[in-house]
Structure formats: C-alpha cells, structure tokens
C-alpha cells in the first residue's frame with residue numbers, strides 16, 4: 087500500500103462503519119453486501135435480464151439452500167480453530183445411504199418412508215461428525231488431517247456401498263424435501279410465512295428493547311428502531327413476492343417458497359440462537375479466542391469440539407436430504423468439492439480462519455454470494471473448468487481481503 | 497496484623513511435591529494463608545511459583561502432599577473444583593478470550609441463563625456493570641471485544657472475574673507485570689480492599705517494592721523448595737533479596 091492509498095482506504099472504512107451502525111450489520115459484511123449487489127446487477131445486464139428474473143431467483147434460492155445450511159455449521163467449526171474438509175463426501179455417502187434405505191430396505195410409497203429415511207440420514211451424519219470430532223479432540227490429530235481422511239474415506243464409501251450405481255427413483259414424499267415442482271408451499275402459505283416473520287421481527291425487537299430498558303441500558307432511538315423493523319419487513323415482503331412471481335410451468339399457479347429454502351431459514355435462525363444465546367455457542371467462541379483461557383474457566387474444550395463436529399455432521403445430513411431429494415437419486419459423486427463452496431461461503435461471510443470470529447448470517451450471505459457467482463456463470467455459458475477456476479480465485483481473494491481488513495483495524 | 501495464628505488458616509499446603517518429567521518443580525513445599533492476609537510468593541524465574549499456585553487452583557494436581565481448606569483436607573483435581581471451594585486465580589498471562597466482550601469474559605464458564613435455558617445477556621451485563629461500579633472501574637464499553645481494551649482494563653476484568661464469584665482465596669500471578677504505574681497503583685488499591693473484606697491473597701510479583709507495600713508475609717522459593725517464610729515487618733528488602741539470590745535465610 088502506498089502512502090496515498092492508506093488515508094483513502096481509511097475514509098472508506100469509516101464510512102462503512104458509520105452506515106453499518108445505523109442498520110446494525112458488521113461493516114465488513116456490509117462491504118460484501120455492496121459487492122454482491124454490484125455483481126447481481128452486472129450479471130443481470132450480462133444475461134439480458136435473466137439473472138434477476140423470478141424463475142432464476144427461485145432456482146438460486148434452491149442452490150443456496152444446500153451450501154447455506156452447511157455454511158452455518160462451518161462457521162462454528164472454523165471459529166473453534168478447526169476445519170472440516172469431509173462434508174462434501176459425507177453429503178454423498180449419506181445420500182447414497184438414504185436412497186438405498188428407501189429403495190432397498192424400507193420400500194417406496196409407505197407413509198413412513200420419507201421421515202424414517204430422513205431421521206436415519208440425520209443420525210448418520212451426526213455420528214460421522216461426532217466420530218471425526220472425537221478423533222480431533224481426544225486423539226489430538228489435527229482436524230485438517232482427520233477430515234482430509236474423511237473426504238477420501240466417505241467419497242469412496244459412497245461408491246462402495248452400491249458399487250457406484252446410482253439409486254433412483256426415490257419416494258415421492260421424500261422428493262418434496264428437495265423443492266422440486268411440488269416441493270413448494272404455494273402463494274398462500276408463503277404470505278402466511280412472510281406475515282409470521284414480520285410479526286416475529288416486530289415482537290422480538292420490542293421485547294429486547296423492553297428488557298434493555300428495564301435494566302436501564304441504552305437503546306436505539308425509537309424512530310431508528312422502527313425504521314429497522316420496517317426495512318427488515320420490506321425485505322421479507324419482497325422475498326415472498328419474488329418467490330410467488332414464478333408460476334409453476336404445469337398449473338401456472340405461483341410456486342411460493344421452496345421447502346429447502348424454508349429449511350435454510352429455519353436452520354439459520356436456530357444456528358444464530360445456538361451461536362449467540364447458548365452456553366455451547368459461547369464456549370465455541372471462547373475456545374476460538376483463547377483455548378487455554380477457556381480450559382482454565384472450566385470449559386470442557388474437548389467435548390465442545392466433539393459437539394461442534396457432530397453439529398456439522400447433522401447439518402451435512404440435512405443438506406444431503408435436500409440434494410438427494412432434489413436430484414431424486416442417490417449418486418456416489420454428489421457433493422464433490424462442495425466443501426470448498428461451503429468454506430468459501432463462511433470465509434467470505436466474515437469468518438476468520440484464525441478462529442474466534444464469524445457470524446451465522448454472514449456465512450449464509452456468503453453462500454448467496456458463492457451461488458450467485460456459480461449460477462451467473464452457468465447462465466453465461468462459462469465452461470465448468472473455468473467456473474471452478476473463478477471460484478478458486480474468489481476464495482483466495484476473500485481471505486486476502488480479510489487479512490488486509492484485519493490489519494487495517496489494528 | 498489482622499491474622500492471628502490462633503485462627504484456622506484459609507488454606508494450608510503441606511509437603512507438596514510436583515515433578516514434570518524428571519524436573520522437580522516443587523519439593524515438600526509448605527505454605528499457608530489466613531483470612532485478610534496477603535502472602536507474597538517470591539523466587540527467581542523457574543523457582544516454582546506458578547506451579548505452586550497451579551496446584552492450588554486445580555490446573556496441576558500435586559504428586560504428593562496435602563491441601564486443607566478451612567482445616568478440611570481436600571482434593572482439587574480441576575479448576576472447577578477449586579472455584580467451588582472459593583479459590584479464584586488470575587493467571588500470569590492474561591487469560592481472557594480476546595474476541596469476546598467484557599461481559600462474556602466475566603461470566604465465562606459461569607454463564608447466567610434465562611428460564612428457557614438461553615444465555616441471559618441482559619442480567620449478565622447488568623451484573624457486570626454493578627461489579628465494575630463496586631470496584632470503581634470504568635470501561636469505555638462492556639460490549640466491545642476485550643482485544644480493544646488497554647492492559648489495565650483487561651486486568652480489571654480478570655480481577656473482577658476472580659472476585660465477583662465469592663472468592664475466599666485469590667491468587668494473583670504477576671497481576672501488574674503488564675501494567676503502567678497508574679494501573680499498578682489501582683491494582684494495589686484493589687488488593688487492599690479485598691484484604692479488608694477478609695479475602696486471603698497469594699501474590700506473585702517480581703517487584704519487591706510492590707511486595708513490601710502489600711504483603712503481610714513473604715515465602716521465598718528456590719529450585720522448587722521453600723527457602724523460608726518471613727513477616728514483611730521483620731525483614732528488610734535486602735534480606736529478602738539475599739534469600740532469593742542465595743537461596744538461604746539471612747544470617748544476622
């Protein structure tokens with residue numbers, strides 16, 4: 087950096103920080119959000135308006151679901167100073183297992199097939215995660231190595247359990263979880279969900295405000311609070327409207343929000359509460375900030391690490407249900423290299439590889455960012471190898487920018 | 497002197513030994529402390545001071561020896577058990593999670609929960625504020641990461657964390673090593689207040705002036721053994737220095 091660049095970068099940063107305080111988002115994320123908007127507009131122009139069409143945004147929301155769900159877990163993994171490279175393979179392995187479960191063991195078309203399969207897939211993912219976590223925590227093997235082994239092991243296990251043959255088709259009800267043509271909740275329920283979300287936003291803002299006032303803490307000025315609620319509500323309404331603007335090709339009824347997207351929203355909310363409002367979440371951040379201090383404070387660091395990986399495995403299980411249902415098939419190659427998108431989403435969303443820092447909503451925004459790029463490149467007909475090269479560059483650039491930003495703060 | 501030898505000590509450590517792979521970090525160490533007393537632990541680098549307090553705070557259970565708290569023999573196998581006995585420690589290297597705020601650090605490992613089982617941030621923030629007021633400490637914000645605070649402010653949080661939860665025995669390993677003169681004075685003030693409340697304080701410091709200011713008794717360690725324990729009022733600084741350097745009691 088030259089001596090002229092420094093003060094100017096400083097001014098930009100100050101501006102971002104001021105704006106971020108008004109709308110209550112981390113300045114670094116706000117910068118990412120601005121870049122995202124620019125990319126969306128650019129892609130929209132480049133694709134002649136296809137990118138921001140209701141149909142494409144609907145597809146994009148589905149693509150974000152799989153990566154987004156796993157990115158929320160990757161945040162905690164990275165915050166705790168670990169990494170999980172195995173999730174793409176776990177995704178594939180659990181998927182083949184779930185497909186075999188339906189076709190070979192339970193049978194298609196029973197009322198219980200979809201939920202028994204789903205539960206077992208979640209269980210399998212969790213057990214795999216917990217096992218890897220235990221080797222990391224109690225065996226003292228670095229997570230990079232353990233999950234690199236997991237990457238190789240589970241990808242090939244996915245092949246081995248059905249000798250590479252794709253398992254299809256799957257149970258009809260199960261397919262809905264992937265958000266196919268029928269896997270959406272329609273216009274009416276989408277509006278209901280949107281309405282509930284707005285009520286929840288308003289009520290929780292008021293409750294938190296009341297509680298803070300009861301303790302005599304500073305609260306944001308009332309007009310600002312109201313502007314915040316209105317802005318968030320408007321965002322919800324726009325989202326529902328866009329999802330409803332895409333008609334089902336066969337019936338011409340509005341599609342509404344897809345089930346995987348609802349799952350992602352639910353996961354994001356729950357994971358945010360886990361990260362910010364539970365003892366477990368607090369300990370994960372404490373371990374990332376200073377493992378010795380966490381240990382001295384009486385926290386069971388090892389067991390917490392096992393739980394982090396188990397949670398990551400559970401989320402990989404959820405993602406596996408979504409993608410297997412959407413593809414309507416269990417294939418041993420499903421999810422290859424997905425771990426990179428997930429890690430990139432977390433890092434672009436502000437998770438620091440040094441540990442201790444990262445937010446759930448940031449990672450989900452990061453997933454939107456990654457999948458927007460991928461989606462846009464597909465629309466533009468960019469060949470697959472070139473797409474992967476771009477993703478690789480974006481990943482490295484994101485970490486680089488993070489470094490520069492962190493250094494400028496101190 | 498507030499402590500009379502007739503009282504039961506808050507803590508007695510008897511014939512404590514600890515080895516680390518052949519290194520005798522502690523050998524047959526005897527130390528005790530009475531309510532409202534400050535006992536300084538002195539010794540050259542590697543003498544075993546930190547190890548001794550880690551024995552007491554549950555980080556390194558001893559190989560041999562006995563620990564009595566209020567006259568009762570106890571086993572302290574973890575930091576949690578030490579805390580349950582009212583033994584709180586401020587470790588040599590500021591043991592805070594730099595990425596968390598003051599409130600989170602203060603309550604780390606002892607969080608308050610709402611009746612639904614979620615962290616009760618408001619109550620914790622409220623109590624943090626009250627505690628800092630009581631200690632007459634001021635922080636710019638309770639909700640910024642600790643990494644953005646000064647050394648003195650961080651030390652205040654570390655001390656606050658130790659005394660807030662009904663400490664009976666407070667261990668301070670080099671509490672002022674990273675601090676400027678003003679902040680050091682502040683810590684000294686705090687030590688006197690805590691002493692007045694009847695808390696027993698083990699103080700490790702390399703600053704002999706600090707020690708003479710604050711301590712009632714001084715125990716000198718050398719190569720893991722106790723050289724001797726003296727009353728601050730009975731000795732001169734030179735006596736203590738010679739104990740540290742020569743490793744034997746002053747002759748007179």
Ligand SMILES: Nc1ncnc2c1ncn2[C@@H]1O[C@H](COP(=O)(O)OP(=O)(O)OP(=O)(O)O)[C@@H](O)[C@H]1O
Nearest residue numbers: 516519520521539540541542543544545546547548
């Ligand atoms: N965890 C450990 N593993 C192995 N050896 C240790 C460990 N902790 C301390 N020791 C050794 O025990 C001896 C006493 O160390 P200790 O840290 O108690 O010294 P100290 O008196 O606190 O020194 P300082 O003034 O430098 O803090 C040293 O020889 C040290 O190398």
Ligand SMILES: [Mg+2]
Nearest residue numbers: 545546547588
């Ligand atoms: Mg020491």
